[in-house]
Amino acid sequence: MFGFRLQAERPPDPRPVSNGVVMRLDDVYEIDPDRMQIIAQQNMPVSDTLRIVDSRWEHLAWMHDHWADHVLSGEEEEQGE
Amino acid sequence: MSVAALSDSVVDELRAILGSDYVLTNKSSLFNRARVPAPFPVHRWDEHIADIAVLPETAEQVSEVVKLANAYKIPVVPRAGGTGLSDGAVPVTGGILVDVKRMNKILDIDLDDRTVTVQPGINMLKLNEELRRYGVIYPDDPASYPCSLVGGRIGTGGWSLIGARYGHTRDLVISMQVCLPTGELIEVGDGGGRKIRKSSTGFQLKQLFMGHQGSLGITTEATLELVPRPEAEFAAFFGYPDYETAYRSTGALSKSGLASLAGVVLFDEWKVNYLRRDDEAYIPQPRELRCVVAVAAYGTLAETKPASQVIMSIGKDTGGNYLGDEVSQGDWASRHDRYATPLHGRTPEGQVVPMSWHCEDAAITYSALPMVREEWHAIAKRYIDDYGVFDDWGMFAYTNGAHKPWGDYLVEIDIGIWEQRLDDAMWDAWVQCKREITEVSLKYGGSITACHGSTREGDAEFVPREMGGGFDVMKKIKRVLDPNNIMNPGKNQLDEAYED
Numbered sequence: 001m002f003g004f005r006l007q008a009e010r011p012p013d014p015r016p017v018s019n020g021v022v023m024r025l026d027d028v029y030e031i032d033p034d035r036m037q038i039i040a041q042q043n044m045p046v047s048d049t050l051r052i053v054d055s056r057w058e059h060l061a062w063m064h065d066h067w068a069d070h071v072l073s074g075e076e077e078e079q080g081e
Numbered sequence: 082m083s084v085a086a087l088s089d090s091v092v093d094e095l096r097a098i099l100g101s102d103y104v105l106t107n108k109s110s111l112f113n114r115a116r117v118p119a120p121f122p123v124h125r126w127d128e129h130i131a132d133i134a135v136l137p138e139t140a141e142q143v144s145e146v147v148k149l150a151n152a153y154k155i156p157v158v159p160r161a162g163g164t165g166l167s168d169g170a171v172p173v174t175g176g177i178l179v180d181v182k183r184m185n186k187i188l189d190i191d192l193d194d195r196t197v198t199v200q201p202g203i204n205m206l207k208l209n210e211e212l213r214r215y216g217v218i219y220p221d222d223p224a225s226y227p228c229s230l231v232g233g234r235i236g237t238g239g240w241s242l243i244g245a246r247y248g249h250t251r252d253l254v255i256s257m258q259v260c261l262p263t264g265e266l267i268e269v270g271d272g273g274g275r276k277i278r279k280s281s282t283g284f285q286l287k288q289l290f291m292g293h294q295g296s297l298g299i300t301t302e303a304t305l306e307l308v309p310r311p312e313a314e315f316a317a318f319f320g321y322p323d324y325e326t327a328y329r330s331t332g333a334l335s336k337s338g339l340a341s342l343a344g345v346v347l348f349d350e351w352k353v354n355y356l357r358r359d360d361e362a363y364i365p366q367p368r369e370l371r372c373v374v375a376v377a378a379y380g381t382l383a384e385t386k387p388a389s390q391v392i393m394s395i396g397k398d399t400g401g402n403y404l405g406d407e408v409s410q411g412d413w414a415s416r417h418d419r420y421a422t423p424l425h426g427r428t429p430e431g432q433v434v435p436m437s438w439h440c441e442d443a444a445i446t447y448s449a450l451p452m453v454r455e456e457w458h459a460i461a462k463r464y465i466d467d468y469g470v471f472d473d474w475g476m477f478a479y480t481n482g483a484h485k486p487w488g489d490y491l492v493e494i495d496i497g498i499w500e501q502r503l504d505d506a507m508w509d510a511w512v513q514c515k516r517e518i519t520e521v522s523l524k525y526g527g528s529i530t531a532c533h534g535s536t537r538e539g540d541a542e543f544v545p546r547e548m549g550g551g552f553d554v555m556k557k558i559k560r561v562l563d564p565n566n567i568m569n570p571g572k573n574q575l576d577e578a579y580e581d
Contacts, residue, residue, distance in 0.1 A: 018364060031433055035427075036433045038428070067379070069310075072389045074406055
């Protein structure tokens with residue numbers, strides 16, 4: 001199918017997370033728009049936001065793989081205590 | 082030197098050496114090679130423009146260009162990735178900018194003697210992609226790993242995130258071919274052998290051509306160390322309720338004696354506040370977390386696995402709370418690529434504005450870290466309050482010694498600067514702020530710079546004081562090697578060598 005539903009591309013309303021930080025999508029933290037009066041925040045479709053988040057995870061996974069074959073876990077060490 | 086000062090005949094001679102396509106005179110090519118990512122007096126951009134930029138492909142072309150420049154007494158500014166955080170690659174007196182990005186070839190991979198010989202324009206990430214098939218890496222890992230180049234690393238005497246295990250650039254370059262300011266190509270290393278790591282023959286010239294900020298020549302080839310590609314990586318981030326506990330924990334971790342320990346870094350309260358404001362890994366952290374210590378280890382599984390157990394034990398026994406695999410692994414992976422970080426800061430009222438990034442990078446002993454931290458933040462606060470264009474992004478202290486990570490630290494205070502608001506008064510204020518920060522480093526027996534170089538206003542004028550009698554030796558060496566002061570003039574206060 002080509003195209004997308006515009007409604008699905010609009011992020012939900014922001015909810016405050018901490019002082020000066022809001023969240024509209026899970027685990028995507030954004031600066032409170034009230035603090036972006038000099039530099040306006042860019043409106044972005046949900047799919048673009050998720051694409052950037054996914055790219056970030058891919059980048060970090062790539063960097064791990066670039067440097068070593070295995071990434072050891074501190075949580076496993078804690079559980080083994 | 083100005084655009085008009087380079088005669089048509091010089092331009093023609095450069096074109097004869099390099100071909101017309103690789104002699105650049107257009108405005109965009111020159112302006113794009115003016116600055117580096119560090120804060121820059123953007124209102125005086127045109128004072129930092131070379132007259133012409135050239136892109137050689139071979140050492141012989143570099144030699145011919147430099148011979149021509151020396152004959153006509155034209156300044157030469159070497160430039161590699163342009164990612165430096167001081168002004169080594171910034172033209173300050175016009176002249177010919179030698180951009181080495183086309184010199185990006187791997188010339189020799191020697192798996193028997195564990196070396197790779199490259200041209201200076203190659204990037205470490207791309208080099209390591211090639212080396213992976215052989216099971217080896219070149220472990221020079223700056224925060225600009227994906228974008229900086231070997232030649233610039235040599236010119237600045239670079240510092241590596243994993244230097245505690247593998248050493249820094251100065252430890253990883255075995256030998257070099259250097260084009261002297263007279264255009265002569267020479268080999269320098271430990272003694273004369275290109276692949277010899279330790280020699281007692283003659284002077285140790287390699288280090289003379291390491292970190293000279295392009296003031297003594299241009300590296301045209303380098304033979305580099307190869308190490309086994311790590312089987313395992315371990316990163317652990319611990320949170321602490323106060324600086325004193327985190328500081329003591331940092332000391333304990335760095336003195337652990339683990340051979341696989343690649344680095345220990347202490348983030349202070351200001352840094353954690355900044356990260357809590359703008360970094361997805363720290364925003365959800367509880368308020369009682371005020372400082373963070375990060376540890377990384379690399380090596381074989383047989384050594385890294387037990388090392389990870391020791392690190393976890395020391396971190397917790399000294400008051401740390403493990404922040405989990407997601408933060409530890411994710412944040413550590415992002416440290417290889419800090420230049421991808423969006424740069425914005427806040428006005429004193431909390432509004433977001435675009436800012437460039439000053440990283441003070443002094444080398445400070447462990448015992449002096451708490452005092453330096455207090456004094457640097459106090460200086461930053463005064464300038465933030467008085468001028469409204471600066472932002473304190475916090476401090477970190479990162480183990481500095483190659484293979485001996487316990488005594489001294491690369492200490493950064495990161496200060497955001499709203500460049501769009503710079504004018505002469507604001508820039509002068511910034512330089513004065515820099516001078517005050519530098520004074521503190523020297524007061525506590527530190528060094529102005531652990532890795533970026535002392536070529537900026539606010540640093541450069543302190544080089545004679547830090548070097549003491551050694552500065553006279555520097556000047557004599559500079560005059561002998563560069564009789565016409567063509568090689569990156571205006572850097573490291575070395576113009577004083579020609580004042581007598």
